[in-house]
Amino acid sequence: MSNAFPKGWDEDRVRQVLDHYESQSEDEQFAEIEAAFEQEDTVTISIPASLAPEVRALIARRSSQ
Numbered sequence: 001m002s003n004a005f006p007k008g009w010d011e012d013r014v015r016q017v018l019d020h021y022e023s024q025s026e027d028e029q030f031a032e033i034e035a036a037f038e039q040e041d042t043v044t045i046s047i048p049a050s051l052a053p054e055v056r057a058l059i060a061r062r063s064s065q
C-alpha cells in the first residue's frame with residue numbers, strides 16, 4: 001500500500017476526514033447525503049463503471065482550468 005496522498009492532502013487531513021464521518025450519527029449522514037442531491041449546480045447520473053476513469057479524468061482536467 002502506498003502512503004502517497006493527493007496534492008494538498010496529508011495524513012492529518014485524512015484522519016480529520018475519517019474522524020468526521022466516523023463520528024456522524026445516522027441522521028447527520030442522511031442529512032449530508034440529502035443536501036448533496038439538492039445542490040442546483042450538480043447532477044447525479046449513472047454511467048457504466050468502465051467509463052468512470054474517463055469521467056474522473058475529464059472532471060479533473062476541467063477542475064484544473
